[in-house]
Amino acid sequence: MLASPELIREAxxxxxxxxxxxxxxxxxxxxxxxxxxxxxxxxxxxxxxREMRQGFPQNFLTTNRSLDDFVAEHVVELEHTSGTSEDxxxxxxxxxGGTSRRSVRCD
Numbered sequence: 329m330l331a332s333p334e335l336i337r338e339a340x341x342x343x344x345x346x347x348x349x350x351x352x353x354x355x356x357x358x359x360x361x362x363x364x365x366x367x368x369x370x371x372x373x374x375x376x377x378r379e380m381r382q383g384f385p386q387n388f389l390t391t392n393r394s395l396d397d398f399v400a401e402h403v404v405e406l407e408h409t410s411g412t413s414e415d416x417x418x419x420x421x422x423x424x425g426g427t428s429r430r431s432v433r434c435d
Contacts, residue, residue, distance in 0.1 A: 345372075357387040377417050384418055395420070 353362045357380065361373035380387075385395035385406075398404045402423045408416040 354390045355388060356383070356390075377414065380417060381415070385420065388420060399423075 349362065352358045357375065361375070389395065395404070395406065398420075399406060405421050405423045407419045407421055409419060410416070
């Protein structure tokens with residue numbers, strides 16, 4: 329069987345996620361739930377939209393800086409989901425990322 333780019337990316341996900349765990353454990357939103365997780369990916373907790381909204385944006389920031397500071401410095405942009413299934417959800421994205429923007433870490 330030939331390895332497609334999709335299969336290669338999928339196979340790399342567990343290794344990439346393991347490398348991100350130390351950084352994610354510093355994010356208030358994930359801190360408590362990831363403290364109980366070893367490196368077994370099937371034990372990763374599900375984060376609900378309600379949990380993401382609660383304490384936003386500080387629950388995503390690992391520093392004492394505010395989201396407004398990051399927005400003013402053009403590091404991030406604040407967007408919202410459409411809210412078609414429930415209340416709109418705020419999302420922090422890399423500033424100026426165009427159509428391929430992605431969520432960003434703020435530390």
